[in-house]
Amino acid sequence: MKAIITVVGKDKVGIIYRVTQVLAESNVNIEDISQTILQGYFTMMMLVNLSDLACDFSVLKEQLEKLEKDIGLSVKIQREEIFNYMQSI
Amino acid sequence: MVLNNNIFETIRMIEKEKLDIRTITMGISLLDCIDSSGKNACRKIYDKITGYARNLVKVGDEIENEFGIPIINKRIAVTPIALIASASGEDHYGEFAKALDEAAKEVGVNFIGGFSALVHKGFAKGDKTLIKSIPQALNETERVCSSVNVANTKAGINMDAVKLMGKIIKETAYLTRERDSLGCAKLVVFANSVDDNPFMAGAYHGIGEPEVVINVGVSGPGVVKCALEKVKGEPLHVVAENIKKTAFKITRAGQLVGNEVSKRLNVPFGILDLSLAPTPEIGDSVARILEEIGLEACGAHGTTAALALLNDAVKKGGIMASSSVGGLSGAFIPVSEDEGMIQAAKSGALTFDKLEAMTSVCSVGLDMIAIPGDTSESTISAIIADEAAIGVINNKTTAVRVIPVYGKTVGDTAEFGGLLGYAPIMPVNPFSAEEFINRGGRIPTPVHSFKN
Numbered sequence: 001m002k003a004i005i006t007v008v009g010k011d012k013v014g015i016i017y018r019v020t021q022v023l024a025e026s027n028v029n030i031e032d033i034s035q036t037i038l039q040g041y042f043t044m045m046m047l048v049n050l051s052d053l054a055c056d057f058s059v060l061k062e063q064l065e066k067l068e069k070d071i072g073l074s075v076k077i078q079r080e081e082i083f084n085y086m087q088s089i
Numbered sequence: 090m091v092l093n094n095n096i097f098e099t100i101r102m103i104e105k106e107k108l109d110i111r112t113i114t115m116g117i118s119l120l121d122c123i124d125s126s127g128k129n130a131c132r133k134i135y136d137k138i139t140g141y142a143r144n145l146v147k148v149g150d151e152i153e154n155e156f157g158i159p160i161i162n163k164r165i166a167v168t169p170i171a172l173i174a175s176a177s178g179e180d181h182y183g184e185f186a187k188a189l190d191e192a193a194k195e196v197g198v199n200f201i202g203g204f205s206a207l208v209h210k211g212f213a214k215g216d217k218t219l220i221k222s223i224p225q226a227l228n229e230t231e232r233v234c235s236s237v238n239v240a241n242t243k244a245g246i247n248m249d250a251v252k253l254m255g256k257i258i259k260e261t262a263y264l265t266r267e268r269d270s271l272g273c274a275k276l277v278v279f280a281n282s283v284d285d286n287p288f289m290a291g292a293y294h295g296i297g298e299p300e301v302v303i304n305v306g307v308s309g310p311g312v313v314k315c316a317l318e319k320v321k322g323e324p325l326h327v328v329a330e331n332i333k334k335t336a337f338k339i340t341r342a343g344q345l346v347g348n349e350v351s352k353r354l355n356v357p358f359g360i361l362d363l364s365l366a367p368t369p370e371i372g373d374s375v376a377r378i379l380e381e382i383g384l385e386a387c388g389a390h391g392t393t394a395a396l397a398l399l400n401d402a403v404k405k406g407g408i409m410a411s412s413s414v415g416g417l418s419g420a421f422i423p424v425s426e427d428e429g430m431i432q433a434a435k436s437g438a439l440t441f442d443k444l445e446a447m448t449s450v451c452s453v454g455l456d457m458i459a460i461p462g463d464t465s466e467s468t469i470s471a472i473i474a475d476e477a478a479i480g481v482i483n484n485k486t487t488a489v490r491v492i493p494v495y496g497k498t499v500g501d502t503a504e505f506g507g508l509l510g511y512a513p514i515m516p517v518n519p520f521s522a523e524e525f526i527n528r529g530g531r532i533p534t535p536v537h538s539f540k541n
Contacts, residue, residue, distance in 0.1 A: 004096055006096060006097075006100060034093060045093055045096055057154070057155055058151075058154055061154060076100065076157060077157075078100075078155070078156055078157035078158075079155045079156050079157075081156070081345055082099060082156045082157065082158060082342065082345060083095055083096050083099050085341045085342065085344065085345040086095075086099050086102075086338045086341045086342050086345075087095045087098075087099070087338070087341075089341075089409075089410070
């Protein structure tokens with residue numbers, strides 16, 4: 001199972017570090033990252049592989065929601081299929 | 090990897106434009122619950138529903154969590170109870186409604202549909218008993234929804250049923266008078282009702298349906314409106330194209346969720362109903378789409394044409410996106426559930442008669458319209474007859490869900506709460522149709538050629 005993580009908000013030191021820390025602890029492999037600054041906003045997308053996820057999806061999501069509050073940026077995780085499905089047949 | 094801008098478009102549609110899965114509705118056949126003892130039948134019904142739907146809400150919540158798309162309602166539709174209860178010989182089906190209500194509460198769904206009868210050609214014994222039980226059933230239960238099909242294109246209109254339903258609606262309004270006649274918001278009178286509609290209050294599990302099935306209703310008026318904001322001033326075929334593309338994306342999201350629910354519950358996936366279903370929230374309105382197309386207010390001349398374009402484009406986009414499109418599929422125009430319609434009704438732009446015209450080109454019909462509490466039974470029956478005629482002649486589903494709000498009149502507002510919303514009381518034509526309705530009988534099947 002793959003998922004997309006999106007992180008959007010005001011740029012600051014250590015965003016990627018904090019996000020990847022959570023992922024590494026849950027045994028989530030990152031397959032692709034793209035990151036840019038759009039109109040002053042840090043915008044990152046990650047394709048992650050959850051096949052060896054060490055915990056439940058909902059636990060990982062809770063951890064990312066906690067991180068969202070800690071660092072003050074929007075952090076979302078959604079299964080990849082929703083994006084593929086809506087944009088193609 | 091999917092393209093970055095596609096990812097952000099999807100996220101924006103969900104977060105800002107209120108794209109959601111409006112309902113996951115589990116259809117359950119109750120045919121094997123028929124019993125000569127009403128008590129036994131009710132127990133079987135309760136056991137069967139709670140057995141099949143035990144994990145419906147849990148699975149819905151899990152999927153919402155994983156895909157990040159809201160799933161607003163989880164619901165259940167069952168075989169029309171008139172068919173199930175008839176063998177019991179009971180003279181009132183209130184206990185059946187209570188069994189449905191208790192099962193719905195046990196599994197945590199917010200509505201259960203199927204306290205229904207199909208009487209388009211005539212009444213069987215159970216049908217009349219069921220219809221007469223409706224007012225009390227809707228008053229004494231919280232989550233049960235009821236529907237009665239009084240007409241179809243192949244059988245014509247059962248005017249005896251139309252007459253009876255005027256009385257039943259008034260009785261329901263009276264019994265639920267303390268709550269602005271809320272009972273009537275859970276009662277729909279149909280022409281050409283469909284077996285696999287996942288939307289309430291008209292959902293039931295038709296006779297030709299499988300043992301158990303998952304039907305999904307998607308929504309997204311806000312998404313369509315935002316998409317149209319990008320083509321301001323462009324010709325109407327561009328507008329249609331834009332709606333089509335948006336409907337495609339919305340439908341795909343529904344298809345994904347439907348497949349996933351079906352897989353996890355091990356229940357076959359039935360249909361996807363891609364109706365644009367509004368809510369009273371700002372930014373989730375069908376009326377505002379029509380206004381975005383170029384009308385000063387919903388209800389202005391031109392509204393029927395704009396709605397026809399919208400409804401057709403939604404269907405075209407949806408049909409391309411999924412092979413399982415069914416149900417009602419189009420645009421809903423429930424007045425009290427649509428923020429733009431409420432405003433249009435308040436300002437006088439939208440009238441009852443215009444709504445009737447609009448129903449000839451969109452899905453369903455005169456929906457969630459609050460009318461004066463002193464509207465006569467025969468006038469309500471006449472409203473139903475007009476709407477049924479539109480459905481029967483045009484070979485489409487139409488319905489009436491009007492609420493004659495007890496003790497209120499034009500100038501007042503009815504409050505139904507939650508997704509059912511609120512509505513100003515709309516005036517109806519004060520002239521009588523009593524003699525017409527009192528004739529009863531049947532309006533025969535219409536001719537299906539010589540169409541003009």
